[in-house]
Amino acid sequence: xxxxxxxxxxxxxxxxxxxxxxxxxxxxxxxxxxxxxxxxxxxxxxxxxxxxxxxxxxxxxxxxxxxxxxxxxxxxxxxxxxxxxxxxxxxxxxxxxxxxxxxxxxxxxxxxxxxxxxxxxxxxxxxxxxxxxxxxxxxxxxxxxxxxxxxxxxxxxxxxxxxxxxxxxxxxxxxxxxxxxxxxxxxxxxxxxxxxxxxxxxxxxxxxxxxxxxxxxxxxxxxxxxxxxxxxxxxxxxxxxxxxxxxxxxxxxxxxxxxxxxxxxxxxxxxxxxxxxxxxxxxxxxxxxxxxxxxxxxxxxxxxxxxxxxxxxxxxxxxxxxxxxxxxxxxxxxxxxxxxxxxxxxxxxxxxxxxxxxxxxxxxxxxxxxxxxxxxxxxxxxxxxxxxxxxxxxxxxxxxxxxxxxxxxxxxxxxx
Amino acid sequence: xxxxxxxxxxxxxxxxxxxxxxxxxxxxxxxxxxxxxxxxxxxxxxxxxxxxxxxxxxxxxxxxxxxxxxxxxxxxxxxxxxxxxxxxxxxxxxxxxxxxxxxxxxxxxxxxxxxxxxxxxxxxxxxxxxxxxxxxxxxxxxxxxxxxxxxxxxxxxxxxxxxxxxxxxxxxxxxxxxxxxxxxxxxxxxxxxxxxxxxxxxxxxxxxxxxxxxxxxxxxxxxxxxxxxxxxxxxxxxxxxxxxxxxxxxxxxxxxxxxxxxxxxxxxxxxxxxxxxxxxxxxxxxxxxxxxxxxxxxxxxxxxxxxxxxxxxxxxxxxxxxxxxxxxxxxxxxxxxxxxxxxxxxxxxxxxxxxxxxxxxxxxxxxxxxxxxxxxxxxxxxxxxxxxxxxxxxxxxxxxxxxxxxxxxxxxxxxxxxxxxxxxxxxxxxxxxxxxxxxxxxxxxxxxxxxxxxxxxxxxxxxxxxxxxxxxxxxxxx
Numbered sequence: 062x063x064x065x066x067x068x069x070x071x072x073x074x075x076x077x078x079x080x081x082x083x084x085x086x087x088x089x090x091x092x093x094x095x096x097x098x099x100x101x102x103x104x105x106x107x108x109x110x111x112x113x114x115x116x117x118x119x120x121x122x123x124x125x126x127x128x129x130x131x132x133x134x135x136x137x138x139x140x141x142x143x144x145x146x147x148x149x150x151x152x153x154x155x156x157x158x159x160x161x162x163x164x165x166x167x168x169x170x171x172x173x174x175x176x177x178x179x180x181x182x183x184x185x186x187x188x189x190x191x192x193x194x195x196x197x198x199x200x201x202x203x204x205x206x207x208x209x210x211x212x213x214x215x216x217x218x219x220x221x222x223x224x225x226x227x228x229x230x231x232x233x234x235x236x237x238x239x240x241x242x243x244x245x246x247x248x249x250x251x252x253x254x255x256x257x258x259x260x261x262x263x264x265x266x267x268x269x270x271x272x273x274x275x276x277x278x279x280x281x282x283x284x285x286x287x288x289x290x291x292x293x294x295x296x297x298x299x300x301x302x303x304x305x306x307x308x309x310x311x312x313x314x315x316x317x318x319x320x321x322x323x324x325x326x327x328x329x330x331x332x333x334x335x336x337x338x339x340x341x342x343x344x345x346x347x348x349x350x351x352x353x354x355x356x357x358x359x360x361x362x363x364x365x366x367x368x369x370x371x372x373x374x375x376x377x378x379x380x381x382x383x384x385x386x387x388x389x390x391x392x393x394x395x396x397x398x399x400x401x402x403x404x405x406x407x408x409x410x411x412x413x414x415x416x417x418x419x420x421x422x423x424x425x426x427x428x429x430x431x432x433x434x435x436x437x438x439x440x441x442x443x444x445x446x447x448x449x450x451x452x453x454x455x456x457x458x459x460x461x462x463x464x465x466x467x468x469x470x471x472x473x474x475x476x477x
Numbered sequence: 478x479x480x481x482x483x484x485x486x487x488x489x490x491x492x493x494x495x496x497x498x499x500x501x502x503x504x505x506x507x508x509x510x511x512x513x514x515x516x517x518x519x520x521x522x523x524x525x526x527x528x529x530x531x532x533x534x535x536x537x538x539x540x541x542x543x544x545x546x547x548x549x550x551x552x553x554x555x556x557x558x559x560x561x562x563x564x565x566x567x568x569x570x571x572x573x574x575x576x577x578x579x580x581x582x583x584x585x586x587x588x589x590x591x592x593x594x595x596x597x598x599x600x601x602x603x604x605x606x607x608x609x610x611x612x613x614x615x616x617x618x619x620x621x622x623x624x625x626x627x628x629x630x631x632x633x634x635x636x637x638x639x640x641x642x643x644x645x646x647x648x649x650x651x652x653x654x655x656x657x658x659x660x661x662x663x664x665x666x667x668x669x670x671x672x673x674x675x676x677x678x679x680x681x682x683x684x685x686x687x688x689x690x691x692x693x694x695x696x697x698x699x700x701x702x703x704x705x706x707x708x709x710x711x712x713x714x715x716x717x718x719x720x721x722x723x724x725x726x727x728x729x730x731x732x733x734x735x736x737x738x739x740x741x742x743x744x745x746x747x748x749x750x751x752x753x754x755x756x757x758x759x760x761x762x763x764x765x766x767x768x769x770x771x772x773x774x775x776x777x778x779x780x781x782x783x784x785x786x787x788x789x790x791x792x793x794x795x796x797x798x799x800x801x802x803x804x805x806x807x808x809x810x811x812x813x814x815x816x817x818x819x820x821x822x823x824x825x826x827x828x829x830x831x832x833x834x835x836x837x838x839x840x841x842x843x844x845x846x847x848x849x850x851x852x853x854x855x856x857x858x859x860x861x862x863x864x865x866x867x868x869x870x871x872x873x874x875x876x877x878x879x880x881x882x883x884x885x886x887x888x889x890x891x892x893x894x895x896x897x898x899x900x901x902x903x904x905x906x907x908x909x910x911x912x913x914x915x916x917x918x919x920x921x922x923x924x925x926x927x928x929x930x931x932x933x934x935x936x937x938x939x940x941x942x943x944x945x946x947x948x949x950x951x952x953x954x955x
Contacts (some may be wrong), residue, residue: 074861077807078511080614081549084590091566093522093588095549096504102506119500128677136613139807442699 067153068110068146073195074102074143082133082143087404087422088126096123099133106150110310121154129281129410130372130404133384135142144377147421151283156216158293169284172241172274173291177239180221182245184213211449212246216299223267224257231262235348236302237310238318240443241274247443253382253470254345261349266305267300271298277317278409292321293331296338307338310345310466312442313409316377318342345376345466346383348443350389361471363461365394367435369449370402371442384465390473400436401441407448422454430460441465478519478732480540486521489531495568496520507609508549508556511812512862513897517544517558522569525643526652526682529570533680534650536563542930543648545676547588547619550611552581552803552815553896555623555675560931565680567618571598574683581866582658583642586620587681596685603688606633609892610800619686624673624722626892628724628799629756633689637672642685645671645678648923656745658685666886670918675894678922686823692758695723696768697786697795700775701749705845707779708751709826712849714774716822720767724756725850727800732857735805736798743798744791746782751850753780754799755825756792802846803857809842810859816878817899820887822852831881832856839870845891846929853891855883876902895933902934 082099083089098103102123108114124147131144153403171177188194198209207266214220222244223237235258243251258265276291295318299307309315318343321335368388374380379406388395406412429436430453438453438460440446449462463471478497487495495635496502508515511590517539523529542562549556550567567588575584575899578601585594591612608627609615615625621643626635633639642656656668671678702708708727715725728736733745733752743760747754754774757767771852772783786792806813820828825893829845836858846853856878862870875898879889890899903912915934919926 074811075807077804077811077813078509079804079807080505080509080548080611081801081804083550083614084592092573093566094493094501094504095568096496096501101504105500114500114503117500119498123501137739138741138801138804141807181625215521304560379699447625 064112064116065149067116068106068353069149070110070143071105072101072146072149073107073110076100076107076138078140079138081136081138085132085136085403087128087130087132087406088418090403090419090425092419097126099137100180102127103141103143103146103376105304107145115251116154116459120364124150124154126132126415128372128404128406128408128422130408131376132372132403135376135402142227147281148280152285154283158433169279171285173272173287175273178245178273182214182220183210183217186216189213191277192472194302201467210265210431210447210455212447213451214246215248220245221248223251225267227259227265227267229253229259229262229264233305234264234266234302235306235308235343236268236299238275238307238311238314239271240309240311243311243443247446247464250310250443250446250466253285254308254466255462257309257349257466261352263348265308266302268298268301271295271316275314275318280317281409289324292324292335296304296334297340299338300334305341305342306343306348308343308345308348310441310464312344312371312377313375313444315342315344317375319378335430337340344380344383344441346380346387347389348370349469351386353390353392362463363436364470365396365435366437366439366468367396367398367430368401368439369398369405371440371445372402372404372408374441375402384439387465388439388471390472391469393472396433396435398433400425400437401429405445405448407442407444412448413446419448420452423448427452427456431458435462435467436461437461439463439468440463480597482535485535486532489528489535490521490523494522494524494528496522502771505546505549505558508546508551508554510552510554510898511895512868513554513557513559513816515557515559515561517564518561520564520566522566524569526646527563527680529646530652533646533648537648537650537927540925540927542927543680545618545622545680547622548590548611550615551619551623551892551894551896552817553898555894555896555929555932556619557897559897562930566615567680567682571616572681576601576603577658577689578603578657582685583688583692583898584642584683584685586683586816587621588616591615591617591620598688598692599783601688602691604638605686605688605690605934606630609634610803613798617686618681621672622674622676623680623685623892626853628726628796628848628850629723631776632721632723636671639687640668640672640684641687642908643668644683645681647679648925650819653679656685667839673894675736675933677919677932677934679928694761694764695737695756695758695792696764698753698755698757698768698771698794699745699784699786699795699831700753700755700772701746701782701784702751702753702775702778702780702781703749703842704779705739705751705829706826707828708753711715711753711775712779712825713825714848715771718770718774720769720770720774722755722757722771722850724754725848726754727845727847728752728754728799728802728843731809731842731844732802732806735844736802737806738804738808739801741798741801741805743794744796745763745795746869749781754795783925799846804855806844806857806859809844810860810861812860814858814860814875815893816854816856816858816892817858817873817891818854818879818887818889819891820852820854820882820883820885822850823912824885824887825849825852825854828854828881828885828887832878835874835877835881837952839874840865841870848891851891853886872906879905897932898932899925900933901935903933913943
């Protein structure tokens, strides 16, 4: 590919090389290396575009090493759209390694088919129940560790899809994005989401025509064509419920769907439909309003609790206060987690593709969790939830990981 | 480079401490001054003092030039390997070794980020005073090398006032312990000599910093002026009246617009042509009285409104906006030339006017954001380094601004160091004999001139001071 089209050159010029992003970058924190920082990566991108260097293996490695957490965007005074820059570059790069290519192809195909996801979930459950997973994992090498780190897959009753319509009264109706891995691995989170929305008076519709995946993982990993196709399907599915908010309990999906219009620079008609769609997208925490919740029923939650900001909620969507306000209204004691806005290492499929790096990044977060003294960790994104659960289990810590929806579900609204 | 030599280095620093491939080395071709670039031959990142010493010994045997680097946020090209050589960076040496609450000092490795030192001592009710605008990224080692400043240096002094001791590796690979936690060690003040050496005397690997008690009260004022002139005059009078806020900063219209368009939007007013951002700290009563005096003086010079930050959050926002101003100028053009000159504070208005004229005459876009209390001006010129004609005009304007400052009794550098950017202007303030003396000091530490060669002291030949312009930006070699 020509260097000029490989790099979004115009966007790369937004960087003024001040370096204020350095300290926020998880990979710079690990290495102290300029090429593993946002500023350094942009510098290399610009060098490729200007013909000073080739997009060689070292270049691809630095691009792949990035978690796309977008923490740098939150501190960039110059307004560099780093996420978009990186997605553009990745789209142009051939995947780094054969195994990465395979993982992507297989992984993405899987994510796009509900039938296949169900089959895999069922197979995984079988492996887990029979403890075969532990035997097979070592045979798969470094990436096999992902197999043992996945949470226990529930019985099929927990994995059934949400009903298409769940009526309630008192608040505006909403449409819900079901998500790809959510129903299979974290079905209870989806059900908790449905209950807290219903409890708050929102009728919830779950359009059956929504594709299995919103396309965010494809976009982050350079599969922009597939991402566009999935975005179109998603947009069309939710046009039936025009006007009502589209709610997601996954920060990664929310952030991506709020930016759908960026995918359609060259398709004005779709761009317009994407803009209408994106204006309706809300994170769960943006539609619920803080309500007093009974402390009696909150006995099901170990205190103190703490909240870890998912990158694609705080950096991607600028949502920081809403989840905290909802948590504080429960009356549960909450402590702040230091560096709560730094990435946990999950980063979509990153933790599966680069398990060692993901683990190193999580180590700092686990240390922060330890010193916070929290007994319950709350997050608002499925990837983060899985990553935290795996790390906490591995380190033998006694901290429960809950999705915001699960916590709110346990601390029922005070009806008195 | 000889593979045996590289293997020996790798044995010391491990694979993560050594960068040899040309793509990654490219990322080190410049610091915050991206105008001058050259790819280093090698990048070394030791983890601690003992690794640093071993590396330096190996480098000495090869006779290689060494370019110390912290986070690469310098604005004068001090960390640019413009003659090739080995970039020696401290960014992996970032442990806070000790915070002594009772004796009020902290000992840190050189790669600790300025703001991380601040947070490490804040639990103890203490603070490290120097706060360069890049404090979110810049390292203590880099601050030492450049004797960095920052807004609050108006009251608390630049970095040199806050450094008690240093562990230094010399070009010969020797470890030297200079000074220490006790306030006034006997003998020659070698710490004072080292601070501000711009990497020419050695590499500091550990730094003992003076901490001061956090003030009881801090108040942040924002005075809104209809013109930049009025704001400058107000500062001149504040100084003349011996008022001592802890920081006095000026931001002009263009800077405010850029900051307010950014993620660091702080609520700077759109109705003012210039604002004064002032911190006053100390005992509550003293703060109240000073704030009142400051307000009166500001109004007398045309301030039409004085705002007071209501809480710590708003104060933090105002300061984050100020400190992100350089980065925010990326919204105007891809590059920014940040001049860093100092003038007597009675001449602020005059010199600011002169810089405006210098830039206007060349059709350049100028913004102003500076440490007014210190008389430390930062005329900022937005440009695009790909436009050679514009680059030439920017450099010419930079020189003219320096001349104007020197003409009224000012100096070339407030806090960024001389580096490459101002090296060839040194003859404007120093005589031949002065420059020779500097070289002799340097030779005492580094007889072979391998440490950061070609920086800060002009290259002279045949008794003639060469005033060649900055090297034309090149693609660099690898």
